[in-house]
Amino acid sequence: MPTIGLVDDDTEVLALVRDMLEAEGYSVMSYDDALRALRAFETNTPDLAILDINMPNLNGVELLRRLRRKSDVPAIFLTGRLEEADEVRGLRAGADAYIRKPFSERTLIERVKALLRRAGRTYAALEDRDRKGIMDRGDLRIDRERYTCSWKGQTIVLTLTEFRLLETLAVKLGVIQPRDALKFVAYGDQATVDDRTVDSHMKRLRQKFRAVEPGFDRIETLYGVGYRFRE
Numbered sequence: 001m002p003t004i005g006l007v008d009d010d011t012e013v014l015a016l017v018r019d020m021l022e023a024e025g026y027s028v029m030s031y032d033d034a035l036r037a038l039r040a041f042e043t044n045t046p047d048l049a050i051l052d053i054n055m056p057n058l059n060g061v062e063l064l065r066r067l068r069r070k071s072d073v074p075a076i077f078l079t080g081r082l083e084e085a086d087e088v089r090g091l092r093a094g095a096d097a098y099i100r101k102p103f104s105e106r107t108l109i110e111r112v113k114a115l116l117r118r119a120g121r122t123y124a125a126l127e128d129r130d131r132k133g134i135m136d137r138g139d140l141r142i143d144r145e146r147y148t149c150s151w152k153g154q155t156i157v158l159t160l161t162e163f164r165l166l167e168t169l170a171v172k173l174g175v176i177q178p179r180d181a182l183k184f185v186a187y188g189d190q191a192t193v194d195d196r197t198v199d200s201h202m203k204r205l206r207q208k209f210r211a212v213e214p215g216f217d218r219i220e221t222l223y224g225v226g227y228r229f230r231e
Contacts (some may be wrong), residue, residue, distance in 0.1 A: 002116055005046030006030040007037040007063065008078065009055045013101070017050065017078075020105050021112070034058035038066060045071050048116055050108075053079045053090070065093040068181055072172070074115040078103070091225045092178045137170050137229070154212045161186045162205055165198070169219065169229035178226040202227055 004026045008014045011032055018030045029046055031037035034055045041049070049067065051060035064075050077090050080101045090098065097111050133145035139152045147163050149156050158166065168177055168185045182198050202219060209216040218230045 001025045001027060002047035003027040003029060004112065005037065005041055005049040005073075007034055007050070007055070007060065008032065008052040009034075010052065013052070013078070017108070020108065024109055024112075026112075034060070034063045038063055041067055041073075042070065045073055047073065047119065048112060049073050049075045050112075051075060051077055053077050061089050061093045061095075064090075064095060065180070068094040068178075069184065074119050076108075076111060076115065088224055091176060091222070092180060094178055094181060096175070135167070135170060137173055140170060140229075142167055142170055151209055151212050151216075156208050156212060158205075158208065162201055162208075165201055166205060166229075169227060173229055174231040176222050176226050176228045182226060198227075 004021050006014065006017055006021070006028055007030075008017070009032050014030055014032055018028045021028045029037075029040060029044070031040065034051075035058050038058065045067075049064070051063055053060040055063075060077055064077075067073060067075070072094075074096045075094060076097045076099055077095050078099055078101055096115055099108055099111060133143060135142040135144065140149065141151075142149045142163075144167070147158075147160065149158060149163065149166060164185050165182055168182060179198050186198065186201065202221070206216065206219050209219070220228050220230050222228070
């Protein structure tokens with residue numbers, strides 16, 4: 001069974017959620033300290049992370065942001081309060097779902113199962129891509145070995161940066177990729193690169209697809225957060 005990384009400084013909630021997950025057969029790595037959890041996850045990445053947002057020393061949003069530098073592990077935030085600003089911060093960090101406290105056991109378990117199923121499909125696609133060098137997403141075909149792509153059978157010439165950004169969006173169809181994550185894909189740790197650079201690349205990507213199909217609208221923007229390739 002998959003391994004779940006669970007982090008919450010409330011030991012009662014920690015024990016409750018751990019018992020729920022273990023009763024479903026999951027292996028659980030549980031921590032009441034976010035810094036200790038981060039060190040553990042860096043050497044043994046779980047299949048899914050469940051994180052409290054408000055924690056001392058290192059909050060859940062920053063914990064996920066650091067995890068996202070090395071891993072696409074699906075993540076659920078547990079929170080006692082959720083305002084729009086909190087949701088935007090979490091989406092920028094790469095959150096996949098929010099669950100408000102108090103929550104039902106069934107809601108949590110079903111959300112965990114759904115995210116693991118989606119991640120399983122993604123991992124299978126990644127494995128297939130690694131074997132064949134080809135990633136097919138409907139009308140989109142990406143050849144990872146040749147750094148080429150086509151839309152509806154027509155070749156689209158991309159720069160290396162555009163190719164990397166498109167590939168990142170295509171791996172997780174329908175999932176918002178935060179600007180920070182896309183910036184890291186394109187430029188690594190170059191601090192001088194701002195969000196507008198990513199926006200410019202996305203604009204050019206759209207233009208190239210629209211040269212093939214004028215009505216192309218599959219690259220969507222979630223303003224203030226990031227981009228996704230619509231399913």
